[in-house]
Amino acid sequence: MLSRRNVPSLLFSAVAASVVILPWAFDGMPGARNEQPLATTPMIVERPLTGVGGGETVREVHQETPFSMVALTADDMTGTSARVRAKQPDGSWGPWYEAEALDGVGEQSKGQCISPGPCAGAALARTAHRTGTDPVFVGRTTAVQIAVTRPEGATPTVPAPEGKKPDLGYVPANVEEPFAQNLNAVLISPPQAPVDVAPLAAAVDTPGQPPNIIGRAQWGADEALKCGTTVYDNGVRAGVVHHTAGSNDYAPEDSAGIVRSIYEYHTRTLGWCDIAYNALIDKYGQVFEGRAGGMTRPVEGAATGGFNPNTWGVAMIGDFETVPPSPVQLRTTGRLLGWRLGLDHVDPLGTVALASTGGEFTFVPKGTVVTLPTIFTHRDVGNTECPGNAAYAAMPLLRETAARFNAPPGPQDLAESLRGGAIFLKWASIGGDASPLGAPTSPEASGEGSARYANFTKGAMYWSPDSGAEPVTGAIYDAWASLGFERGALGLPTSGEIQEPQWIVQNFQHGTLNFDRMKGTVTRVIDGVPVELPNPANPGMPVQLERFTPIDAG
Secondary structure: OOOOOOOOOOOEOOOOOOOEEOOOOEOOOOOOOOOOOOOOOOEEEEEEOOOOOOEEEEEEEEEEEEEEEEEEEEOOOOOOEEEEEEEOOOOOEOOOEEOOEOOOOOOOOOOOOOOOOOOOOOOOOOOOOOEEEOOEEEEEEEEEEEEEEEOOOOOOOOOOOOOOOOOOOOOOOEOOOOOOOOOEEEEEEOOOOOOOOOOEEOEOOOOOOOOOEEOHHHHOOOHHHOOOOOOEOOOOOEEEEEEOOEOOOOOHHHHHHHHHHHHHHHHHHOOOOOOOOOEEEOOOOOEEEOOOOOOOOOEOOOOOOOOOOOEEEEEEOOOOOOOOOOHHHHHHHHHHHHHHHHHOOOOOOOEEEEEOOOOOOOOOOOOOEEEEEOEEEHHHOOOOOOOOHHHHHOHHHHHHHHHOOOOOOOHHHHHHHHOOOHHHHHHHHOOHHHOOOOOEOOOOEEOOOOOEEEEEOOEEEEEEOOOEEEEEEHHHHHHHHHOOHHHOOOOOEEEEEEEOOOEEEEEEOOEEEEEEOOOOOEEEEEOOEEEEEOOOOOOOOOOOOOOOOOOOOO
16 A cells, blocks of 8 residues: 655644644744734732621622732731632623632742842832732623631721822732722733734644743733842753633633733732743643743742742643643643653653752741652642642643653544544544544644645545545555545545445545456546556555645745
């Protein structure tokens, strides 16, 4: 049998489960283009929650300007927990979401601005920082209910003295009222994506190829909000998995605004020097650069209190207590960590001995050396449920995905890369691995015009909007290949094999191929004219050259 065509090094997938990249996404590697940011500044409004004493208290907060993220801040949130739900367009209330305290995330010391760093002497210089919760994504709304639970006997919160605002050492993004000293609701309106934003197909994962990375300039980081100097470790020895919080029901065009809002909440509201995480990944597989300093360099983050040195923190956007990360989110997180750990020659399936730096954010005493997986989770070292029970249960698969980063993809990986597309559906409908095609041997690739194809052990499957998805196998496939595949006179297959007593017939866009069972020959018929074809001269491994338009072509 003639061989399937070589698959190019950069392949594009039309499958629904593929990673979705916004138009401002870029590779994130050295030399990638530095485009102007497309996002605008989030609006952050702080409101006091007064009269909140012991037990559970529910407060309803309204705002004319729509918002979609909510957090709580306080001077001290010890013993305080909170839930948030949003009013829906039909007037009903949506589900409750836990507002998880940022235990173990963020700077621990006071006065984060390091002279002569970029914020020294500026209005943004941090003199202190507050504690808070993760900002909870609740969807676009103008009203939320916040249920706060405090220890029994707690003194009710009171408003700040009239006309006096706390001395934060910086100017909040937007303040509509004086806010209380000890408990505040933070309403965040993420920037809206440009109206012409549309999901774009991205490259299929290939061995050794990291996921595309949306850089800080592309998601709209205001670098003036940073303070201090970037801390570089002497290498990355482990990766740490986190999650954010709130609804998982966000659109791909929401994600950049969510990341921008987390960054500004961490810096403007909580007084930290930068976003805590090294990277963030949404449920569509979009990867966002987090803390500044370079994705290929050992930048020390602030996401895993007590274990920030020599680790690299990745946050999956969403809540994964009961619902697992999406398959593409989990796979992309694994591939990202496999790539990043590989830069420092770390085995994703290995273990590492790390010494705790101690502090209020970890239960491991300072100086204690613990042995951890080289990919571990926040809950393994901190007093938190992060990244949620469902994500924690998926960690073995995530580690295996990371370990396969530089390994050639196997049949299971390739089948997963096809999932969601017409080729996969047709292959599954005719028996999958047990079908006449056998197992996949390549991801989906581009053919002539709008055609797509994938190779299998016993043939190939071709698809186009006009022809649909059809398999080609055996002697008919060999004959069709010798005629130039879909670029030949026959065009694409429009049916599978049709079994007749003497012949096996297959229809194509411009004719048929007919295999004679007795003679073992193939006859081509175009416009009613039959031509018996010679047997392929080199049955086995001929290669047809592919022609592709470069990805950056205008």
